[in-house]
Amino acid sequence: MQALRDQVASSPVQASPEQPNTPSSFPSSPCPASGTVLSYPESRKRPLEDMTQFASTVSRSFKLQKKDRDELNMFTKYDPIEQQIWLAASMLKVQEQQATMTPPDAIYVIPKNLENKIEHYSFVILLDPTIASYIHQDGPLKMITDLLDQNPSWGLTPAVKDNKSKYDVIVTRVCGRLTSRRYDIKKILGDSLGKISAGLDGNGRVDATDIVTLCQALVKIYRSANITVTVQLCARIAFLRYLIAEKPTGRFWEGVDKELLSTRTDLPSAARQSRFFGSLLKLDRETYGDADLDELSLPFTSGCSQVLPSATPIPRSTMGSDDAASAATDDNEEEED
Numbered sequence: 001m002q003a004l005r006d007q008v009a010s011s012p013v014q015a016s017p018e019q020p021n022t023p024s025s026f027p028s029s030p031c032p033a034s035g036t037v038l039s040y041p042e043s044r045k046r047p048l049e050d051m052t053q054f055a056s057t058v059s060r061s062f063k064l065q066k067k068d069r070d071e072l073n074m075f076t077k078y079d080p081i082e083q084q085i086w087l088a089a090s091m092l093k094v095q096e097q098q099a100t101m102t103p104p105d106a107i108y109v110i111p112k113n114l115e116n117k118i119e120h121y122s123f124v125i126l127l128d129p130t131i132a133s134y135i136h137q138d139g140p141l142k143m144i145t146d147l148l149d150q151n152p153s154w155g156l157t158p159a160v161k162d163n164k165s166k167y168d169v170i171v172t173r174v175c176g177r178l179t180s181r182r183y184d185i186k187k188i189l190g191d192s193l194g195k196i197s198a199g200l201d202g203n204g205r206v207d208a209t210d211i212v213t214l215c216q217a218l219v220k221i222y223r224s225a226n227i228t229v230t231v232q233l234c235a236r237i238a239f240l241r242y243l244i245a246e247k248p249t250g251r252f253w254e255g256v257d258k259e260l261l262s263t264r265t266d267l268p269s270a271a272r273q274s275r276f277f278g279s280l281l282k283l284d285r286e287t288y289g290d291a292d293l294d295e296l297s298l299p300f301t302s303g304c305s306q307v308l309p310s311a312t313p314i315p316r317s318t319m320g321s322d323d324a325a326s327a328a329t330d331d332n333e334e335e336e337d
Helices: 002-010 052-062 066-076 079-099 112-124 140-149 160-161 163-192 211-225 231-246 252-267 272-287 321-336
Strands: none
Touching: 052 066, 066 163, 079 231, 112 140, 112 163, 112 211, 140 163, 160 163, 163 211, 163 231, 163 252, 211 231, 211 272, 231 252
């Protein structure tokens, strides 16, 4: 062993063909030579960038509020671990808020029977010649809701009425049907006016609809109601046609309610009110064409409690041109007063 080491020590050093001589400036020792300065390549890792400008752009794009914009800017300054913790906390907060949310009530569907009653009375009441108003708060809306309340078997049970969301659905439906029916009635009234004929001293009209035919067209709006044309109905429709001819635009039904109130105030007795409506019917027949009233049925009412103070039949004598009959009516009025 020692002899081998001595042999190696005494032998000259030869450069290996596979390993060239190492330059003196790069010794084989892992430790650099004294005074040697080592240089290292620059790191390719990108430095942290200021992302606040990008955060501002995103804030404007999503139209964030100032508080949220400031929070997003702070988020850009967190290191990746801090950002993950922040996102996890945000997700937990969203889950907490979702757990406290109350789902909305299911949309209430009006029972078919109740829907049919609303459809029926929203038309029948508007064609009742004794109602005191058409849009007033104590008018058809209250009359219908009172009827529904008095007949819980139709569908408006105490439990449904006590549930505000369900009751509001019913009231909204009633209002909608009344609005639709008033529109239908007003349109037919307007279409019945015809055109003024100068050859008839400005009073007569051509292509107009007589009062009985007009009433028959109105009751056909909802045939299922089976409303019969009566003298009282003709008188009330003559009243409505007089007003729409006088003022075809604007708040028509508000004007109708105002005129009905004035009639009750100025003519408090039933007899005077009957004569007033009879006079309007007479004028209507003179203006829009005569019609036979003798074959009409007895007075019609919807069966509701709210009516005009006068529900007495209109004397046919006030609908013609017989002055003697009109004078007799005046005598009857004085006796009743």
